[in-house]
Amino acid sequence: MYQLEVQGGTLSVSSGADMEVLAEDSNELRLRADGGLPVVLRFEISGTELLVGLGERFGQLEQTGRRWEAAITDLLHGHPEDTYCYVPFLLSSAGYGVLLETSARALWDLKATDPRAWSVSVAASPFQLRVFRGQPKAIIAAATKVIGRPPLAPPWAYGVWKTTLSGTEAILSEARAIMQADIPVTACWTYDYYDEATNTGCGLSGSYPSGSYPNLSNLSNRLHDLGYRVLGYVQPAVFVGSQPFDEASREGYLVRRANGEPNLFPYNNPKLRPDIPWFSEPGAAYIDMTNPAARSWFQNMLQGALDMGFDGWMQDMGEHLGDRAQLADGSLGAAARNRYAELYHQAAHEVWSHRKDVTVFARSGALGSIAKVNAMWPGDQHADWTSDRGLPSVIPAGPSIGLAGVTAWGPDIGGLIDGRDGGAGVRDEELWIRWCQYGALTPIMRDHLGFKYAGGAIDMWSGDRTVAIFRTYARLHLALFPYLWRLAREASDSGIPILRALLIEYPDHPEAWSINDQYLLGADLLVAPVTIKGAVSRRVWFPPGVWISWWDDTRWEGTGWREVPAPLEQIPLFRREGGRVELSENPDRTLGM
Known part of the structure; x- marks a missing residue:
């Protein structure tokens, strides 16, 4: 067991696997986990906490109480708590973050079973994990250095x-x-x-x-x-009946089944049935x-x-x-599900990244x-x-x-x-x-x-x-x-995104960790979309400071909840008094083309 002090108390990290300390300083603990599969890690804090992260999450920002197997999924056919994009990075309101350096499937139990602790069971070994300490901005900056920051879009x-x-x-x-x-x-x-x-x-x-x-x-x-x-x-994927499919099948370029046949999956196919709108029959196979x-x-x-x-x-x-799919490197689909997305995007990146x-x-x-x-x-x-x-x-x-x-x-x-x-x-x-x-x-x-x-x-x-x-x-x-362009350039250097959870700027407020229908653009614009049919007003939580309506300059004092107008023509949008929001009076739609 390893213990370290964080803002919210004493954090204990334990595992049945062997854990080796690779490095430790005031900001980060780096461990190597090794042992039998699965590797189970348990994290217990002496105080209370709220948990966010694990990639792109739908319906609910705060994840405490959920139990979820981390395997990327097409959400049209998956559970609403699944995700297209899984990143094994979890952030706690107690002043720490945990990053697992593996894309392997994992079972995250975020205090669903035991309200005293959260755990993760990882179907791979060995791997490194990092425990970051500090405020969310500092943790995100440190974690994204390891995760890898996106290239700056033009x-x-x-x-x-x-x-x-x-x-x-x-x-x-x-x-x-x-x-x-x-x-x-x-x-x-x-x-x-x-x-x-x-x-x-x-x-x-x-x-x-x-x-x-x-x-x-x-x-x-x-x-x-x-x-x-x-x-x-x-x-x-390549479509059954197409020239690319025939060539890929002949040359052994496709993900296959145990019998050596292409691993087909339901997919609309413009070569066979262009009138079929959805994934109703096996119509394609993935390139290996x-x-x-x-x-x-x-x-x-x-x-x-x-x-x-x-x-x-x-x-x-x-x-x-598919879980039973077989890849050329000997891995099975059950273990390679998340890694396949990495390989796909890496292959494409090598084509376009010079542009x-x-x-x-x-x-x-x-x-x-x-x-x-x-x-x-x-x-x-x-x-x-x-x-x-x-x-x-x-x-x-x-x-x-x-x-x-x-x-x-x-x-x-x-x-x-x-x-x-x-x-x-x-x-x-x-x-x-x-x-x-x-x-x-x-x-x-x-x-x-x-x-x-x-x-x-x-x-x-x-x-x-x-x-x-x-x-x-x-x-x-x-x-x-x-x-937006200033924020994009800053994000490429810092890892702090343009579209921000409220907790990034206001980590000391529990509301900022649990609100699902508000966010910040940068530090200086507060956005509160309307998501209820027929609504012409909505409750907004205002962070500390004064927030000024984009539409009529009404001033709203934080911190706290207020009922604000939301006529159909207007989304509730507020700028922070004293902030910096650069505007173009006559923007060129081509943006420099």
């Missing part, structure tokens, strides 16, 4: 991205319409193409019309001529990123996407490695992948108001992944799919407006037309009010660019 990444679908001519027509409507959009993102030569695109347009893409290079060039950046779509030849083959295809003029892409998926103007946004992640993508998004939510799958569920995701140093981050405005309300959510203009407001006040403002088959889905073009709302909040987002 300035344009902090602009406004608009989904554009339905073929070359439809996209170009919409790009011109956006300009004519005076909506400041920086980048056009498309995903409904499928380019077999580069294995990019998903070939699915959801409830929107399909269209042809005769020449993606030409489309990129024409959008560039209009002043837009261009984003595409990448994932690590542990096979050096397969890795190089994947990278050559990805280089082709850059050569077509894309300025980046959604780097989707990475969580579907400082490229933005790659991923949803999957593990310990070693945070430093290999320069943007992230929180995966797939339902277009509804539910706390476990809808708009409210995604609010804590940004503050929680920020604890691991993720900087350029933003949600799918509008959600991805029909909710469990018979499609009412996709047709709910109020829901879309609240999501748009929230998305505008994250580092990346990006909508997603998604796969909403209930009919009548709301998007930017649905009516005069939706156009006006998107225009207003796109202008606000771009006006904030000088502030």
